[in-house]
Amino acid sequence: MKNLPLLGLFVVFSIAALISSLGTAFQTLPLNPDMAEMALIYQGIVHHGWRFPFTWQFTQDNQVLSLLPFSIIFYALAGVSGTSIIVQGWLIFVVNALLTGLLVKVATKSWNWAGLAWLLALLASPMAVGQPAILAYPVTHNSVWAFGLLGTIGLIRYFTDRPGWALPLLLVCVGVGTISDPWFDAAFTAPILLIAWKSPKFFQTEKATRRTLIKSVIITYIFGRIAYFGLELLHMVPGRSIGFSSLSAILHHLVLLAKSMGMLLQLYPFPSGWLTWIFWGVYLVGLCGAVILSFQARRQISPTVKVLLAFSWLSIGIISAAFVLTNFANGIWASR
Known part of the structure; x- marks a missing residue:
């Protein structure tokens, strides 16, 4: 009762x-093609039958497994309208906030920290959430992010108490992400393989545990790439044509990365009035203090938090390197 x-x-x-x-x-209006794609496919299925998705030309981040099955159910229940398209994206956002809280609970064993993570995830700024920015909902990469969060939960549990469901959950997420989003490889699959490779040093993991994870992830990834190649043969998705950037483009990407990270942390755009500058300065000092305290406490953290931190730093580093070094990004929209 006291709580x-x-x-x-x-x-x-x-x-x-x-x-x-x-x-x-609703501040993400007007709709763009990415937001409305699942609604268009649902309408095509209703009017032309289940063969319709096989006539559709998806983008590389195709959401065939990460979103389409759930969208069909949602639009069958809610109907298709501008409002339902926005609400669908909002529900994805809420699910990701819930999974963020659950991930923090798994790592810290604390419902208090989980609740705080849930609230912070929901209160991301409009600049971080909207069309051109990091979280980029209502759809696009945000749907596959749910599988990244689920897979990270499976990864933590696999390296700590190894329940029977941890590895299958992780592998399902690798498969879905490999087929549905080309950036999932950099943000999720590659960090997992690196963690597994270095796990004896980081987490005192047995060799059998490490080898099982590495082999399973590689096999799942290969089957996912074969499935993606099958979608290419059906002309449902284009071939992946991402290459390296020129030096001038790399410098431009570094600027875009700095701006987009500023949006995510609510540090950019810069304030316009003296009062907002004061709040901005207090927030920046608090943010730096939190980072310093976390580094000071890193030797005292639990094994579950160590796994989460190792994965997070690798994921951030690899996806940031991919953003800077490849020729994909040419605007702030790419920061999603």
Whole structure:
């Protein structure tokens, strides 16, 4: 009973954050083709039958497994409209916030930290959430991000107490991400393989545990690439034609990366008034303090948090390198 007031306060904050995030979702209007793609495919299935998706030309980040099955169910229940398209994306955003909280709970064993993570995820700024920026909902890469969060939960549990479901969950996420999003390789699959390779040093993992994970991930990835090649043969997705950037483009990408990370951390765009500059400065000092304290406490953290931190740093580093060094990005929209 003593925690009842705190629970009530958490519920009030959660409702307020949900309402705020829904309002932010509608700030993404007008719709762009990425947002409406699943609705168009659903309408095609309704009017032309189940063969319709095989006549559709998807982009490389195709959401064939990460979103399409769930979208068909959603639009069958809610119908297709501008509002339902936005609400679908908002629901994906909410699911990712829930998974973020669950991931923090798995890592820290604390529902208090999980609740704080849930609220912070919901309260991402409009610049971080909207069309041109990091979280980029209502659809695009945000749907496959859910599988990245689920897979990270499976990774942590696999390296700590190894329940029977951890490895299958991780492999399902690798398969879905490999087929549905080319950037999943850099953000998820490659970090997992590197962690498994170095796990005896980082986590005192047995060789059999490490080898099982490496072999399983590689086999799943190969089958995922074969499935993607099958989609290419059906002319449903284009071939992947990402190459290296020129030196001038790399410098441009570094600027875009700095701006997009500033959006994610709510440090950019810069304030315009003196009062907002004061708040911005206080926030920056607090953010730097949190980073310094986390580095000071890194030797005292639990094995679960070590796995999460190792994966997070590798994921951030590899996907950032891919963003800077490849020829894909030519605008702030690419930061999603």
